[in-house]
Structures are given as structure tokens and as C-alpha cells.
Amino acid sequence: MACTPPQRFGLLRVLLPRPHRYRSLRSWVALLSLIVVAAPPLVGLGRIDLWGGDHQLLGEPVSFAKALFGGLLFGIASYLITFLVNAFGGRLFCGFGCPLSQANRLAERIAAERGKPGRTATIVRSWLFAGAFAAAILHWWIDPRLWIEGSLGARAAAVAALAAGAALIQGHARWWHWSFCRGWCPVGLYYSVVSPSTALGIRFDAATCVNCNACDRVCPVGLAPRNLPGEIERDEGLAIATTTGVHHCLSCGDCVEACEFILGKRGITPIALTLASHPFGEGEAHPAPTAAPAEPAETRQAG
Ligand code: SF4
Ligand code: SF4
Structure with a gap:
């Protein structure tokens, strides 16, 4: 696995074969995100038609410039919607709704299932997801009627664009991977800059830890989930150099899933980490580890 840190990958091989509510929810929300991206051009709310010139804005044929402006407005509107999500849940969209993050997860699952039954189905699912994502973007640029009325050459060009888009998404998921989320994603950067949520996030209760x-080992972006209010330094890409872990937390719940697994094996309750509605910073903060955290016995035995 090219970019998954080995310590995360070791845990994934243990966690992924077990169903988890966050993973199911994430799949559905990511699918919903794709539908939201795909719907406006398909129903004619907005589209730039590089094939037939049938540019659309709010169901009306418009000039290329107006359609381009409409696309810009849709982009701004989606930023405003995500701003509301940010106000409630911080980078919750990154953790549960982002199609690129979902593509990362499918790539990780393929790697984690090496040598296990069911891997082919995951590979197919991963390509179907990448293809659907590429199609959702492509139809902002071409009228879907091309698939029926277009010439052979036009349809071949569209298929090539679709295949290239899906391959790019797969390449991203395999190589750029979580590094993009850590330091380069413009949406993530925007989420990190605007004030993080105080309504929903990771809570730590040291009593049962x-x-x-x-x-620590499973966090995809290298945070210390027990000490998110603590200051961290980031030297990747465009990420804010010095701030707290709260700003960078994806609210993905992976740390909660790992904690549930470990404490569940030992029969300990309540779970020390939760993704819940509450202010960040509650509970006792632990200092971030300075060395690579040791692997828990449960995953050594199971892995
Ligand atoms: S701290 Fe937990 S919820 Fe936040 S990014 Fe890391 S694993 Fe995800
Ligand atoms: S995963 Fe382990 S170290 Fe982390 S909070 Fe849970 S019990 Fe503590």
C-alpha cells in the first residue's frame, strides 16, 4: 500500500473484516455526495455543453459565459452549504462525505484484503465508484444526450475522458491518498482555517483508556486523538503550520472504531473515545506520543 502508514495498515487488516456503523454510514453519505454533484447538470440546472453547445442555467439555454458563471455560483453555493456543516461538525464532510476520501478507503480495503476472498468484488466496487465520480464531473461539461445522439467519435472521446477521470481518481487514492487531505485539499484547508466546530467531535475520557x-496508530492524518486540543505542527503543503489538532481532525471516527475494538476485546466500558455532540477539549488531554506508538496486543494476535 503506497501511502497508508504501516501502523494504520496493520490495524485496518484487523478492523476492516468487521462491519462498523461508521463505515456503512460513510458509504451512503459518499454516494449521496456523488448524487448531489451529478444532479444539477442531469436535470439542466447548470451545464457547459462542450459537445452540442446546449449550455444550461436553471433549466434555460444560455450562452457559454452565463453557463460558466452559473457553474461558479454552484461552487459558491456548495461552499456555503459546507460552511454550515463546518459550523456544526468541523471537517465532518472530509470524514464522511468526501468522494475522494471514500476512494482512499476503497484503495486501502483492496490492499488490506490481499489474499482474502471478496477482494475482486472490492476492486470492482472501487472502479465503479471512481467511474461514477468521474461521470458526475464529466456531465457538467457535456450533455448526456451525447451517449445516444453523438457520433461514434464523440462517444469514444467521452468514454476516453471518463476512463481517464476514473484512472486519475484511482491514482489519487493509491498514491496521493491521505497526504492530500493532510496538506493540499483546498476544501480541507478552508475547513481548517474557519473556526472548528464546538458542537460535534472526538471526546476523550481517560478513565477507561x-x-x-x-x-494514534489508525488516524489517517497522523493526529493524537486523545489530545486534539493540543498544539501540533504541520509542514505539509498548504496546511496551517501551527495550530491545534482540532483544526485538522476529519471527524472520521477511525480512532473511535479502533478504541471500540480494543476495549470491546477487553470488556471495558464506556469507550474512551467517542464521536459525539459536545465541546472539544472535554476530558483529560494526553500529550501526543513523541515516538511511533507501540502496536496493541490485540492487533498483533489478530493480524
Ligand atoms: S483524530 Fe480520530 S476522527 Fe480525527 S482524523 Fe484522526 S482518526 Fe479521524
Ligand atoms: S484506542 Fe487505546 S489508547 Fe486510544 S483512547 Fe482507546 S484505549 Fe486509549
């Missing part, structure tokens, strides 16, 4: 380090 067994210091297994599974949460």
Missing part, C-alpha cells in the same frame, strides 16, 4: 495506542 488502557494506553494501547490504537487510536
Whole structure:
């Protein structure tokens, strides 16, 4: 696995074969995100038609410039919607709704399933997802009637564009991967800059923590989930150099899933980490580990 840190990958091989509510929810929300991206051009709310010149804005044929302006307005509108999500849940969209993040997860699952039954189905699912994502973007640029009325050459060009888009998404998921989320994603950067949520996020209760380090090891963006209010330094891409972990947390719940697994094996409740509605910073903060956190016994045995 090209870009998944080995310590995360080791845990994924143990966690992924088990169903988890966050993973199911994430799949549905990512699918919903694709539908939201695909719907406006398909129903004629907005489209730039590079094939037949049938540019659309709010169901009316318009000039190329107006359609381009309409696309810009849709972009601004989606930023405003995500701003509301940010106000409630911080980078919750990154953790649960982003199609690129979902593509990362499918790539990780393919790697984690090496040598196991069902891997082919995951590969197919991953390509179908990448293809659907590419199609959702492509139809902002061509009228879907091309698939029926277009010449052979036009349809071949559209298929090539679709295949190239899907391959790019797969390449991103395999190589750029979580590094993009850590330091380069413009939406993530925007989320990190605007004030993080105080309504929903990761809560830590030190009372039942067994210091297994599974949460530190599994975090896809290298945070210390027990100490998100603590200051961290980031030297990647466009990420804010010095701020707290709260600004960078994707609210993905991976640390919670790992904690549930470890404490569940030991029969300990309540779970030390939760993704819940509450102010960040509650509970006792632990200092971030300075060395690579040790692997918990449960995953060594199971892995
Ligand atoms: S701290 Fe937990 S919720 Fe936040 S990004 Fe890391 S694993 Fe995800
Ligand atoms: S996974 Fe849970 S029990 Fe293990 S170190 Fe993290 S908070 Fe503590």
C-alpha cells in the first residue's frame, strides 16, 4: 500500500473484516455526495455543453459565459452549504462525505484484503465508484444526450475522458491518498482555517483508556486523538503550520472504531473515545506520543 502508514495498515487488516456503523454510514453519505454533484447538470440546472453547445442555467439555454458563471455560483453555493456543516461538525464532510476520501478507503480495503476472498468484488466496487465520480464531473461539461445522439467519435472521446477521470481518481487514492487531505485539499484547508466546530467531535475520557495506542496508530492524518486540543505542527503543503489538532481532525471516527475494538476485546466500558455532540477539549488531554506508538496486543494476535 503506497501511502497508508504501516501502523494504520496493520490495524485496518484487523478492523476492516468487521462491519462498523461508521463505515456503512460513510458509504451512503459518499454516494449521496456523488448524487448531489451529478444532479444539477442531469436535470439542466447548470451545464457547459462542450459537445452540442446546449449550455444550461436553471433549466434555460444560455450562452457559454452565463453557463460558466452559473457553474461558479454552484461552487459558491456548495461552499456555503459546507460552511454550515463546518459550523456544526468541523471537517465532518472530509470524514464522511468526501468522494475522494471514500476512494482512499476503497484503495486501502483492496490492499488490506490481499489474499482474502471478496477482494475482486472490492476492486470492482472501487472502479465503479471512481467511474461514477468521474461521470458526475464529466456531465457538467457535456450533455448526456451525447451517449445516444453523438457520433461514434464523440462517444469514444467521452468514454476516453471518463476512463481517464476514473484512472486519475484511482491514482489519487493509491498514491496521493491521505497526504492530500493532510496538506493540499483546498476544501480541507478552508475547513481548517474557519473556526472548528464546538458542537460535534472526538471526546476523550481517560478513565477507561488502557494506553494501547490504537487510536494514534489508525488516524489517517497522523493526529493524537486523545489530545486534539493540543498544539501540533504541520509542514505539509498548504496546511496551517501551527495550530491545534482540532483544526485538522476529519471527524472520521477511525480512532473511535479502533478504541471500540480494543476495549470491546477487553470488556471495558464506556469507550474512551467517542464521536459525539459536545465541546472539544472535554476530558483529560494526553500529550501526543513523541515516538511511533507501540502496536496493541490485540492487533498483533489478530493480524
Ligand atoms: S483524530 Fe480520530 S476522527 Fe480525527 S482524523 Fe484522526 S482518526 Fe479521524
Ligand atoms: S484506542 Fe482507546 S484505549 Fe487505546 S489508547 Fe486510544 S483512547 Fe486509549
